[in-house]
Amino acid sequence: MNTRGPSRERSVGFGIESTAHTLGMALVSAQGEILINLKDVYAAPAGKGIHPREAAQHHCEGMPKMLRKIINGSAFSLDEVAFIAFSAGPGLGPVLRTGATFARALALWLDIPLVPVHHAIAHIELASLLTGAVDPLVLLVSGGHTSIAAFGDGFWRVYGETEDITLGNLLDVFAREAGLSFPGGAVIEALAEKGRRYLDLPYVVKGNDVSYSGLLTAALKKIHAGNRIEDVCFSLQEVAFSMLTEAMERALAHTEKTEVLLTGGVAANKRLQTMIQSISQEHDARFYAVPKEYSGDCGAQIAWTGMLAYERGVSIDVERSFVKPKWRLDRVRIPWR
Amino acid sequence: MLIKKGAEANLYVEDWYGLTVVKKARIRKAYRLRQIDYEIRRSRTVHEAQLLHDAKRAGVPTPMIYFIDVNRAFIVMEYVEGSRVKELLNTLPRTPRRRLCREIGGLIGKLHRRGIIHGDLTTSNMIQGTRERVFFIDFGLAEYSMEVEKRGVDLHLMKRALDSTHYAHAAECFNSIMDGYSLEVGRTTCTDVVTRVKAIAKRGRYSVK
Numbered sequence: 001m002n003t004r005g006p007s008r009e010r011s012v013g014f015g016i017e018s019t020a021h022t023l024g025m026a027l028v029s030a031q032g033e034i035l036i037n038l039k040d041v042y043a044a045p046a047g048k049g050i051h052p053r054e055a056a057q058h059h060c061e062g063m064p065k066m067l068r069k070i071i072n073g074s075a076f077s078l079d080e081v082a083f084i085a086f087s088a089g090p091g092l093g094p095v096l097r098t099g100a101t102f103a104r105a106l107a108l109w110l111d112i113p114l115v116p117v118h119h120a121i122a123h124i125e126l127a128s129l130l131t132g133a134v135d136p137l138v139l140l141v142s143g144g145h146t147s148i149a150a151f152g153d154g155f156w157r158v159y160g161e162t163e164d165i166t167l168g169n170l171l172d173v174f175a176r177e178a179g180l181s182f183p184g185g186a187v188i189e190a191l192a193e194k195g196r197r198y199l200d201l202p203y204v205v206k207g208n209d210v211s212y213s214g215l216l217t218a219a220l221k222k223i224h225a226g227n228r229i230e231d232v233c234f235s236l237q238e239v240a241f242s243m244l245t246e247a248m249e250r251a252l253a254h255t256e257k258t259e260v261l262l263t264g265g266v267a268a269n270k271r272l273q274t275m276i277q278s279i280s281q282e283h284d285a286r287f288y289a290v291p292k293e294y295s296g297d298c299g300a301q302i303a304w305t306g307m308l309a310y311e312r313g314v315s316i317d318v319e320r321s322f323v324k325p326k327w328r329l330d331r332v333r334i335p336w337r
Numbered sequence: 338m339l340i341k342k343g344a345e346a347n348l349y350v351e352d353w354y355g356l357t358v359v360k361k362a363r364i365r366k367a368y369r370l371r372q373i374d375y376e377i378r379r380s381r382t383v384h385e386a387q388l389l390h391d392a393k394r395a396g397v398p399t400p401m402i403y404f405i406d407v408n409r410a411f412i413v414m415e416y417v418e419g420s421r422v423k424e425l426l427n428t429l430p431r432t433p434r435r436r437l438c439r440e441i442g443g444l445i446g447k448l449h450r451r452g453i454i455h456g457d458l459t460t461s462n463m464i465q466g467t468r469e470r471v472f473f474i475d476f477g478l479a480e481y482s483m484e485v486e487k488r489g490v491d492l493h494l495m496k497r498a499l500d501s502t503h504y505a506h507a508a509e510c511f512n513s514i515m516d517g518y519s520l521e522v523g524r525t526t527c528t529d530v531v532t533r534v535k536a537i538a539k540r541g542r543y544s545v546k
Contacts, residue, residue, distance in 0.1 A: 090543045144543075150501075157501040161541055163490070198372050207457040207478065207494040238370045245368050250344035254423070254461045254502070275368035282367075283342060326543040330500075 010082035010112065013310065015303025016063075018099025019091025019119045020143060021050055021183075023059040025066045026299030027076055028307055032129050036074055037300045038066050044182060049173075056094035063102045078110060083315065085306020088116035089324035090144060096323035104318045113315035115306040120145050120329040121156065122301035123290075127263035129304055131288035137257040139248050139276060140329075142264035142297075143168035146244070147329065148208055148251045151337050158330045159251040160208025167266050170212040170240060178223050178232075188233045189269050195234020199227060203239050208251045210243045241272045249279040263290040265297070308336040345381065345477045346411075353413055358403060361385075363410035363477075378410040381477045386412055388453060388476040395451035397444045398472045417474065419466035426460055426503050426510070434506065438513030440471055445491070445514070446521025448473075449530075454480050454487045459498035489533030492518075496534065 012035065017024035021042045027035040042058040044050050071078060086103035089096060107114035123145075124138050137159075140147045146167045148160035165173070168185065175184025180191075201218050204211040219236045223229065252260065260280040262273060273289050280287035294300060309315075312335040340359075341348040349360040363378040382405065389399045389412075404413035422441070426434060441463060448455055455462075456478030464472045480487070495514065499507040519527035 152501075153504060155504070157504060158497065159501045160497075163537065163541055198370055203373065203377070205478065206490055207459065208497075209490075209494065238373060242369045242373055246344050246366075250457070253341070253343045254459060278366075278368040279344075328543045 010080055012076065012080045013083060013085060013303045013307040014078075014081045014106070015085040015117070015299045015301070015306050016099050016103050017087050017119070017122075017297055017299045017302045018059050018095050018102075019087045019089070020095060020297065021055060022297035023062045023066065023099070024297060024299030024302070025063075025070060026303040027070070027074075027081070028300060028303040030307060030311070032304060032307075034300045034304070035076060036070055037298055038069060039298055040066060046181065047176060047179070049176060050092070052092040052094045055092065056098045059095060059098050063098075067106075081110060081112060083107075083113040083115050083306060083310045084110070085115040085117050085302050085310070087119045087122070087302050088321070089118065089327035091119060091323075091325060093323070093325045096325060100321060100323050104321060108318060113310065114318055114321055115310050115314055116316050116321060117302045117305045117309065118327055118329060118332045119297075119302075120147070121332055121334070122305040123263050124149070124156070124261070125305040125308060126294055126298075126301040127261055127267075127288070127290035130291055130294060131261065133259050133261045133286075133288045135257065136259035136261035136288065137248070137252055137255055137285070138261045138263065139244070139267075140264045141167045141244070141262070141266035141272070143172060145264060145329070146210065146212075148248055149329065150251075150255050150257055151334070154333055154335075154337075156329050156332070156334065159255065160210070160247045163206065163209050163211045164213040165216065167212065167240060167244065168264070170216050170236075171266065174216055174219055174236060177220050178229060180229075183265070185266055185269060188237065189271065191230045191233040192237045192271065193234075195228070195230040195232075197228070197231045197234075198238065199231055199235040201235050201239045203243055205243050205246050208247045208254075210247050212240065215240060215243075237269075237271055241269075241275050244272075245275040245279055248276060249283070252279060252283050252285060258285050259288065260285045261288045261290075263295065265295055268292045268295040312336045343475075345475065350416060351413075353403060356403070357416045358413050359400065359416050361412045361414065379407060382407055382410045382412060384479065385476045388479040388481075389414070391451065392448060392453060392473060392476065395447045395453060397447050398466070398470050399476070400472065400474060417464050417466050417472045419464045419472070421461060422463040422465060422471070423460040423502065425465055427505070431509075434510070435513045437465070437471070438510045439517035439520075440469075442514035442517025442519075443521050444471060444473060444517075445495070446518040449488050449491070449518075450522055452481050452483045454482050454491050456480060456491065456494075458491055458495040460502060485529050485533050486537075488530045489537050492530060492534050493537045496538075
């Protein structure tokens with residue numbers, strides 16, 4: 001069993017994010033103040049996707065430096081840390097294992113509990129903390145997720161999701177194949193603002209679900225056919241976001257929730273925000289979007305969700321702290337909501 | 338009088354030459370580009386009218402259509418008196434709940450046998466009317482297909498609606514639906530579709546393989 005250390009009051013939560021490109025470490029207080037939030041993002045070579053082993057190597061080298069920065073460069077001491085939270089999944093296996101290894105070592109060294117955190121739930125919890133949303137219908141859009149979820153009876157319930165690739169994935173792969181830089185979302189958004197002509201692209205909504213793989217292929221064909229990149233980016237965004245907004249509106253009409261929360265990396269996109277805000281107003285629901293600087297992956301999401309879990313007694317023995325690369329968000333029992 | 342704002346359309350209850358009717362108006366969606374918006378509203382209005390009608394021929398109760406205006410994207414149809422299965426299902430004791438689910442499964446089977454895919458099978462889109470007849474409404478996302486894939490997606494959506502909205506009895510309800518479905522389409526087809534439903538769930542992110 002995990003035991004508390006003997007030293008002074010331990011009230012700060014330490015979180016390690018390591019699921020994909022981003023290595024993050026953060027400290028949060030029990031009141032939800034983000035005390036430190038450090039980030040180091042692995043950049044894949046131009047024209048290439050993320051290589052799991054390379055990303056793991058990047059994080060492996062970055063972690064001791066980041067920890068040293070926290071110890072030496074901040075007002076906080078590790079004696080104040082009550083627990084170590086880590087992203088246990090979902091994500092890339094090698095990257096998850098690297099972060100988990102570091103987390104386990106820290107927890108053992110400091111003799112404090114180790115708290116496993118689900119990365120997607122962490123996106124939702126941090127956004128809830130920062131926006132004040134209480135019981136929202138959530139749209140989580142990132143490289144790893146495209147999910148419409150709401151909380152009910154101990155679990156997040158998924159009302160809709162992508163049936164193949166995620167929205168973040170659609171944008172990243174399109175950007176990569178079209179020779180744009182990573183991360184694709186911001187570049188596509190900037191180009192789309194200069195787009196004028198709408199090019200017909202497949203719009204695939206299945207109930208509250210969307211499917212993006214056909215859209216990706218069709219958009220790339222438009223590029224190869226010699227259309228202006230600005231027009232393709234514009235059309236791609238319009239179709240991809242409209243599909244999701246329609247699915248979201250259907251879920252909103254079905255669940256009759258009074259709050260809407262947009263979170264995850266793609267939540268930073270202004271056009272998507274405008275669309276989701278529009279349907280929220282139509283249904284008299286309050287619209288919240290995660291602040292841009294916390295939309296992407298970061299340590300703070302893990303530290304804060306770890307705090308919520310820790311306060312409800314959630315922790316895991318090091319021997320059993322396996323990572324879960326395919327952990328679904330509707331499989332996690334939530335004792336704090 | 339506006340009774341429901343949906344993702345597809347606004348529903349109004351109106352008096353229409355002495356009949357109480359529902360006017361389903363596919364209003365312009367402000368978030369959508371005009372080109373995308375117009376095409377969706379127009380084509381879904383036409384489609385829905387056709388499929389509502391065809392569903393009846395398959396033996397599935399649907400509202401009667403009185404009038405269609407394609408350019409202004411609205412349909413005037415019968416007002417179905419009754420309760421939404423969304424609210425009803427969670428209040429029923431086990432036996433009638435199972436009976437209702439088997440009935441729903443049978444109706445889905447009838448649609449599929451006739452080559453109709455509903456496209457948005459949720460309990461919000463089913464109404465139990467008089468004499469326990471279950472009406473299917475909202476055929477806006479419906480299409481014609483005999484493909485196992487489309488049938489699988491249809492039931493995948495049904496399953497997820499149960500998992501998210503009726504989680505207390507989701508598995509039982511889905512099993513009853515599949516029992517009713519099987520009686521309608523036959524064991525072999527049912528097995529093929531169930532296998533596909535599982536495959537579709539696995540295609541999504543982070544599914545347990």
